[in-house]
Amino acid sequence: MIELSHICKSYVNGAEETKVLRDVSFKVENGEFVAIMGPSGSGKSTLMHIIGALDTPTTGTYTLDDRDISTCSEDELASIRKTRIGFVFQSFHLLSRSTVLRNVMLPLIYAGVTDGERERRARTCLESAGVPKNLHTHLSNQLSGGQMQRVAIARALVNDPTLILADEPTGNLDSKTGDHVLGTFQDLHAQGRTIVLITHEPYVAEHAERIIVVRDGQIVQDQKNPHPRKVSVATEESS
Amino acid sequence: MHFIDQVEEMVLGVTANKVRSGLTMLGIVIGIASVIAMLSVGQGTKKQIEDSISSIGSNLLLVMPGAQRSAGTVVRSAGGSAKTLTMSDAEALKSIPGVKAVEADSSSRVQVTTKGSNTNTQVIGTTPAYTSVRNVSMDTGTFITQAHITSRAKVAVIGPTVRDDLFGENATAIGQRIRISGMEYTVIGLTKTKGGSGFSNADDAIYIPLSTMSAYISGSEYVSTIGVQAESQEVMTTVQESINALLLQRHKVTTADFSVMNQSDLVSTASSVTGTLTLLLASIAGISLLVGGIGIMNMMLTTVTERTREIGLRKAIGARSREIIVQFLGEAMIETMVGGAIGIALGYGISKLISTFASMETVVPMWAVGLAFGVSTGIGLVFGYYPARRASRLNPINALRYE
Numbered sequence: 001m002i003e004l005s006h007i008c009k010s011y012v013n014g015a016e017e018t019k020v021l022r023d024v025s026f027k028v029e030n031g032e033f034v035a036i037m038g039p040s041g042s043g044k045s046t047l048m049h050i051i052g053a054l055d056t057p058t059t060g061t062y063t064l065d066d067r068d069i070s071t072c073s074e075d076e077l078a079s080i081r082k083t084r085i086g087f088v089f090q091s092f093h094l095l096s097r098s099t100v101l102r103n104v105m106l107p108l109i110y111a112g113v114t115d116g117e118r119e120r121r122a123r124t125c126l127e128s129a130g131v132p133k134n135l136h137t138h139l140s141n142q143l144s145g146g147q148m149q150r151v152a153i154a155r156a157l158v159n160d161p162t163l164i165l166a167d168e169p170t171g172n173l174d175s176k177t178g179d180h181v182l183g184t185f186q187d188l189h190a191q192g193r194t195i196v197l198i199t200h201e202p203y204v205a206e207h208a209e210r211i212i213v214v215r216d217g218q219i220v221q222d223q224k225n226p227h228p229r230k231v232s233v234a235t236e237e238s239s
Numbered sequence: 240m241h242f243i244d245q246v247e248e249m250v251l252g253v254t255a256n257k258v259r260s261g262l263t264m265l266g267i268v269i270g271i272a273s274v275i276a277m278l279s280v281g282q283g284t285k286k287q288i289e290d291s292i293s294s295i296g297s298n299l300l301l302v303m304p305g306a307q308r309s310a311g312t313v314v315r316s317a318g319g320s321a322k323t324l325t326m327s328d329a330e331a332l333k334s335i336p337g338v339k340a341v342e343a344d345s346s347s348r349v350q351v352t353t354k355g356s357n358t359n360t361q362v363i364g365t366t367p368a369y370t371s372v373r374n375v376s377m378d379t380g381t382f383i384t385q386a387h388i389t390s391r392a393k394v395a396v397i398g399p400t401v402r403d404d405l406f407g408e409n410a411t412a413i414g415q416r417i418r419i420s421g422m423e424y425t426v427i428g429l430t431k432t433k434g435g436s437g438f439s440n441a442d443d444a445i446y447i448p449l450s451t452m453s454a455y456i457s458g459s460e461y462v463s464t465i466g467v468q469a470e471s472q473e474v475m476t477t478v479q480e481s482i483n484a485l486l487l488q489r490h491k492v493t494t495a496d497f498s499v500m501n502q503s504d505l506v507s508t509a510s511s512v513t514g515t516l517t518l519l520l521a522s523i524a525g526i527s528l529l530v531g532g533i534g535i536m537n538m539m540l541t542t543v544t545e546r547t548r549e550i551g552l553r554k555a556i557g558a559r560s561r562e563i564i565v566q567f568l569g570e571a572m573i574e575t576m577v578g579g580a581i582g583i584a585l586g587y588g589i590s591k592l593i594s595t596f597a598s599m600e601t602v603v604p605m606w607a608v609g610l611a612f613g614v615s616t617g618i619g620l621v622f623g624y625y626p627a628r629r630a631s632r633l634n635p636i637n638a639l640r641y642e
Contacts, residue, residue, distance in 0.1 A: 052555075054636050074559075074560065075559050075560070078558065081555060081556065082556065082557020082558075087555050087556065089552075089639065093548060093552040093639065095549060095552075097256075102251075109244045110556060110557045110562065159557075
């Protein structure tokens with residue numbers, strides 16, 4: 001469960017103070033699939049950094065699994081990212097000269113998980129992210145965009161995080177591949193995962209069960225989406 | 240993160256871009272190889288000079304006629320021509336405490352002939368103690384004995400170069416007759432080669448009894464050198480002072496009409512010269528090491544920039560700053576250590592080549608290998624630290640967005 005209350009974030013540039021987030025409060029329960037939507041410059045990226053424990057708020061409290069992490073040190077934040085949060089980025093961020101398996105194992109390496117356990121968990125997650133077995137030993141730069149993003153999703157899953165945070169996960173993909181990736185998120189949601197998806201596209205946001213709209217650093221709309229857009233996920237991906 | 244995983248990540252980091260890592264290592268390889276090669280030449284030269292000095296004899300004091308021009312090892316060059324030392328002086332020196340053996344000799348360059356060939360060489364009239372004092376050992380036959388001295392025997396011991404010149408290489412010389420200044424001598428011995436080098440080649444000499452020398456060749460009782468062997472290195476200074484005092488007293492003079500040359504003075508002078516040479520060579524090589532080190536830093540800084548997004552990702556998935564520092568520092572250390580090892584091997588090979596083709600003795604001292612390895616690892620640490628720290632301080636948000 002994550003809870004943000006009265007989060008403000010401002011950057012000081014010389015004498016000028018820019019307020020990026022003004023008094024943002026909301027709660028995400030375990031197992032929810034939430035989309036945070038807003039145009040560029042709305043502050044949604046900053047919001048994502050705070051939710052993802054990459055940054056701390058200027059004022060306000062952020063509680064993740066009943067722990068207030070808004071005043072954590074850099075190393076404490078790193079440890080929270082390592083164990084509680086799985087990231088999926090727009091541009092995948094895979095280590096291009098490493099194998100698919102190694103990429104997925106990387107968070108486990110930093111977490112100090114033993115060798116055999118690492119590989120077992122990585123393979124399980126690759127499977128649930130829909131990466132076929134024969135690709136596990138490929139170098140990640142030999143994959144297509146859709147495949148790369150699935151590997152990235154598997155990497156986000158591998159530490160069994162409280163929260164999967166996806167930042168424009170379909171931004172670098174064509175619409176068909178993008179749909180498949182969104183379908184993967186819906187599958188994970190069906191398995192009980194908590195997912196926060198950040199996007200500027202209403203179409204992408206409509207796949208979630210709840211949509212939060214951010215504008216000028218404030219939440220302007222927060223409502224349930226009773227009929228999420230369904231993706232017909234084919235068992236085999238064409239891309 | 241376990242240590243072994245950390246090491247694996249470093250190795251993967253180094254092997255991921257082989258060309259870049261190879262070029263980084265190249266600077267260190269060249270630096271270390273030149274340090275090893277230069278030091279080996281310096282040390283080899285030093286050893287060669289020290290060997291040739293000690294081949295003259297060990298714990299040796301040379302007494303020569305003629306005054307010493309200045310303190311130290313500089314001896315008046317015409318010293319040999321003065322006539323102040325006699326055989327009885329040599330006999331008297333034997334009584335000084337700390338003296339192990341004394342030889343006296345008188346030498347002169349003469350034409351030596353045998354059936355069908357002749358050579359110009361140095362004839363040294365000397366006493367039996369010459370072998371121990373001057374470190375001469377016999378190959379075949381015997382050296383001059385006291386009996387030869389007493390009877391003024393016409394016998395000769397020849398050096399290998401003389402044997403080669405007169406009788407041909409590896410010919411049997413013992414029992415042959417040679418003619419020196421119109422008198423016939425019987426060869427009774429052949430000395431072992433000393434690898435003669437420098438101004439006085441011990442291999443190119445003929446030894447005859449001192450009494451025979453004064454009777455038939457020089458025509459005088461004076462000797463040109465008295466060699467005194469001290470019992471140990473420690474007593475040499477005392478013995479030298481005693482020789483001075485005794486000879487002054489015997490010659491009844493106040494200013495010395497002779498000079499005493501101490502072998503250890505020679506050694507220390509030569510050592511300081513070769514030491515300077517080694518230092519010079521090492522500092523040239525050191526500069527190339529420094530350049531190699533800066534090359535490493537440059538490469539590592541480029542690597543940090545190139546891998547900014549990777550660093551951002553590692554931080555996003557939970558790597559701590561310390562782990563990033565260790566990763567980059569470790570990669571720099573691996574590159575410099577492997578480069579150092581290759582450089583040591585290459586430098587060793589170069590020094591072997593030099594000794595083979597330039598007929599120059601080279602010695603690769605173990606301390607130089609240790610030093611080179613230590614220095615290359617140190618370079619990795621020092622020049623890897625700044626880029627590593629820079630990498631660890633990157634903000635993950637900015638690093639991930641870096642284009």
